[in-house]
Amino acid sequence: MGAAISVCKPSDSSADETPVLYYWPARGRAEQIRLVLAEAGVHFVDENLGDYKTSTPVKRSEFREMCQKLSGSLTYQVPMLFVDGKYLLQSQAILRYLGRKYNLIPYGKEYEVDYLLGVAQDFRDENYKPCELKGGGSAEIREYVQNVIPDHLCNFQRLLGTEDYFLGEKLSLPDLSIYDVLTVCECQVPGVFAKYPSLSMFISRVEARQNISRWLKSDKRSILWAFPPLDLHKAGL
Numbered sequence: 659m660g661a662a663i664s665v666c667k668p669s670d671s672s673a674d675e676t677p678v679l680y681y682w683p684a685r686g687r688a689e690q691i692r693l694v695l696a697e698a699g700v701h702f703v704d705e706n707l708g709d710y711k712t713s714t715p716v717k718r719s720e721f722r723e724m725c726q727k728l729s730g731s732l733t734y735q736v737p738m739l740f741v742d743g744k745y746l747l748q749s750q751a752i753l754r755y756l757g758r759k760y761n762l763i764p765y766g767k768e769y770e771v772d773y774l775l776g777v778a779q780d781f782r783d784e785n786y787k788p789c790e791l792k793g794g795g796s797a798e799i800r801e802y803v804q805n806v807i808p809d810h811l812c813n814f815q816r817l818l819g820t821e822d823y824f825l826g827e828k829l830s831l832p833d834l835s836i837y838d839v840l841t842v843c844e845c846q847v848p849g850v851f852a853k854y855p856s857l858s859m860f861i862s863r864v865e866a867r868q869n870i871s872r873w874l875k876s877d878k879r880s881i882l883w884a885f886p887p888l889d890l891h892k893a894g895l
Contacts, residue, residue, distance in 0.1 A: 684883035688737035696873035698760040757831035774832035799893035
C-alpha cells in the first residue's frame with residue numbers, strides 16, 4: 659500500500675514533479691485533497707506507511723521524522739502535499755491552493771467558498787467524535803445520531819437548495835469537501851440519506867463525474883482505511 663518511505667524523495671528543484679501526498683494509509687483528512695486532484699485529472703503519488711496496523715513504531719516514527727524534515731516544520735503535520743516544487747501543510751490551506759491552481763474557486767465567490775469549506779470542516783470534526791478510534795462511546799454515538807447529524811444535514815440541504823452544486827450549476831471546490839464529509843457520515847450510519855433526498859442526489863451527481871468515478875473505483879483508494887459503521891445497537895439506537 660503506497661510507496662515505500664525511502665522511495666519517493668521529490669526534489670525541490672523542479673516544479674514539474676508529480677504531486678506527492680503524505681498521509682496515513684487512510685481516507686481521513688487527506689481524502690478531500692485526493693478528490694480535488696482526481697477531479698482535475700492530476701496523477702499523484704500517495705505516500706504512506708502501507709498497512710498502519712502492521713507497521714512498527716519505528717516505521718511510524720521514521721515517517722513522522724521524514725515529513726518534518728521535508729517540510730521544515732518543527733511540528734508533525736499531515737496531510738502534506740508536495741506540488742509546484744514546495745511542501746504544503748494544513749489541509750484547508752492545501753485545498754485553497756489547489757482550488758486556485760485548478761480553477762475550482764469561482765471568481766467573486768471567495769467568501770462563499772471559504773464559508774462552505776468551514777461548514778464542511780465543522781461537520782468533519784463532529785464525524786470523529788463518536789469513533790471508537792478517537793475514544794467515542796455510546797453517549798457520543800447517540801449525540802451524533804440524534805442531534806449532530808440532523809442539524810448538519812438539514813443545514814447542508816438548506817444550503818444546496820434546488821441547485822446541482824452548492825454554488826450553482828458548476829462543481830466547485832466546496833462540493834468536493836462537502837461530498838467527502840457527507841460520505842463519511844454515510845459510512846458511519848448507512849442509509850442516513852434516505853431522509854435527505856437532495857443530498858443523496860448530490861452525492862450521486864458527484865460520483866457520476868468521470869474523473870471522480872475513476873478515483874472511487876481505483877485500487878489506490880480501495881486499500882485506504884475508511885470510517886467503519888457505528889455500533890448503533892450497542893448505543894441503544
